[in-house]
Amino acid sequence: MSRRRCWPLLALPLLALPLLLSGCFGGNLRPLPGLNQRLAQLGASHDPQLSGRWLVLIAGRQGRQQVQLLDLERGLPVPLPGLNRADSQPISVAVDQQGERLVVVRQRDDRTELVLHRRSLMASEAIPIEPAGIPRGINLSADGRLLAVEVSRGGLWQVDLLQLP
Amino acid sequence: MLSAGILLTACGPLGLRRQPAAPLGLGAETREQPALSGDGRLLASLVERGGRTTVLLQDRRSGQVLPLRHLRRQQPHSSPSLSWTGRYLAVLVQQGPHRQAVIEDRASGRLQPLFLPAGREPQRLSLAPDGRRLAVELLDNGQRRVELFDLSALLEPDLAPGQLQSGGGPGVAP
Numbered sequence: 001m002s003r004r005r006c007w008p009l010l011a012l013p014l015l016a017l018p019l020l021l022s023g024c025f026g027g028n029l030r031p032l033p034g035l036n037q038r039l040a041q042l043g044a045s046h047d048p049q050l051s052g053r054w055l056v057l058i059a060g061r062q063g064r065q066q067v068q069l070l071d072l073e074r075g076l077p078v079p080l081p082g083l084n085r086a087d088s089q090p091i092s093v094a095v096d097q098q099g100e101r102l103v104v105v106r107q108r109d110d111r112t113e114l115v116l117h118r119r120s121l122m123a124s125e126a127i128p129i130e131p132a133g134i135p136r137g138i139n140l141s142a143d144g145r146l147l148a149v150e151v152s153r154g155g156l157w158q159v160d161l162l163q164l165p
Numbered sequence: 166m167l168s169a170g171i172l173l174t175a176c177g178p179l180g181l182r183r184q185p186a187a188p189l190g191l192g193a194e195t196r197e198q199p200a201l202s203g204d205g206r207l208l209a210s211l212v213e214r215g216g217r218t219t220v221l222l223q224d225r226r227s228g229q230v231l232p233l234r235h236l237r238r239q240q241p242h243s244s245p246s247l248s249w250t251g252r253y254l255a256v257l258v259q260q261g262p263h264r265q266a267v268i269e270d271r272a273s274g275r276l277q278p279l280f281l282p283a284g285r286e287p288q289r290l291s292l293a294p295d296g297r298r299l300a301v302e303l304l305d306n307g308q309r310r311v312e313l314f315d316l317s318a319l320l321e322p323d324l325a326p327g328q329l330q331s332g333g334g335p336g337v338a339p
Contacts (some may be wrong), residue, residue: 028280029266029299029314036312045311048300050293051203055255057298058312072298072313097203097294126183135199142249142294142325143206146209159199159210161225163182 028066038075042068048134052097058090067093067104079132088113092137096144101164103127103147105135114138116164127162203249203294203325209256211242220245221254235269235276246292248323255279255292255299262323266290268320277319288317296320297330 035055038116039045043061045068055070059093059099061077066084070077084090088108095102114135117124129135134152139148167305197218200209206278208225211218217240231251239258246255248319257264258316266279281287281301288309289302299314 005313017255029282029301029316030318031282032313032315039311043306046302047289048302048311049291050298050300052294055311055313057300059311077284096303106296130183139200141201142203143205146201150197151197157197158206159197160183160195161199161208165181 034075035070035072038070038077038143040100042077047092049094049139051095051140052099054095054097054099056093056095056102058093067102069095069099069102070098078119080119083117083124094138094140094147096140097135097142098144101140101144103138103140105138112136127164133158133160187188196246200245201225202247202251203323204251207247207251209245209247209251209254214227218242220254222251222254231271233269233271234274234276237265239265244287244289246290248292248296249294249295250323252323253296253320255290257287257290261271264288266299268292270320272307279314279319292316294325296321296323 019066038064042059043052044117045057045059048055048057053071053073055072057068058065059068060066067080068077069080083102083104088106091105091107091112093102093104102119104115104117106113106115108146112134114127114129115124116127129151135149135151137150138147145164148163149160149162151160168300174295188231191227194212194306197211201207206225207222209220212221215335219240220233220236220242222233223229224231233254236256239260241259243330246261247253253268258267261262264287268277268279269278269315281303285303285305288304291300293299297317299312300314301314302311
């Protein structure tokens with residue numbers, strides 16, 4: 001067989017290699033239909049964080065966005081008395097693995113504030129940003145004691161780590 | 166040179182202890198989208214490397230940069246998320262014109278591409294600390310929507326010490 005005629009035969013395995021590799025090492029994500037149906041009922045949603053049996057996210061309809069906490073074992077949203085306020089818009093949210101501590105960045109009037117909410121107390125308190133800055137993204141360790149905050153200061157994004165009491 | 170993070174101030178109104186993210190010794194640089202491992206030992210964040218947004222994994226206390234075998238390319242990276250010990254790092258990478266969710270398994274050295282249903286563009290990820298589930302914020306017909314996916318057939322669990330492999334694990338309602 002001439003060299004020119006062999007080319008397609010040689011090229012075929014090379015072209016198929018990426019597909020074979022993706023088949024071996026990749027994975028089609030398997031949706032969780034029951035929980036996804038529950039999530040769809042909340043309307044548009046964003047900024048999810050998973051911890052333990054909990055999923056926290058921001059969701060709502062017609063521009064009215066709220067922090068929502070879902071118990072994934074029961075497949076149900078959990079009430080959050082004392083957290084969502086009519087005069088504020090949540091930007092990002094995190095939860096610990098006990099579902100007890102929630103940290104929220106929210107816009108209230110013309111301020112962006114960082115708050116720690118304890119579910120058992122139904123109470124929130126502000127976490128000061130020092131030196132002053134504007135918080136955006138947050139992430140919480142599973143025990144809820146260590147908080148990483150993305151803060152804008154003087155045009156630069158920085159990461160602060162805070163040990164919570 | 167890498168150096169340990171320094172405790173800045175002792176107590177605020179909440180009794181907070183502040184610690185800057187472990188410095189890189191490269192002067193002031195922008196750092197975004199922090200993600201802690203479930204045990205709080207590791208910190209992933211996004212930094213600029215050669216003008217490209219790249220995920221960086223560090224030991225939180227020492228600042229030591231930990232190697233990521235597969236994540237030196239396919240920038241910009243976004244939305245890093247870590248499992249309990251940091252064995253798994255989920256992140257969005259650029260694959261041609263699309264964003265692709267991938268998980269690097271630091272224990273086996275494998276990269277696991279995750280294929281979403283067609284036509285849905287991932288915007289943000291959150292990996293459950295035990296590695297069993299992934300929450301993905303998707304853009305679907307211009308609307309942001311969060312969906313949950315089961316990873317239990319793809320990943321070994323990354324469990325906290327003492328956590329049972331079967332059952333609900335941690336997270337008993339208060």
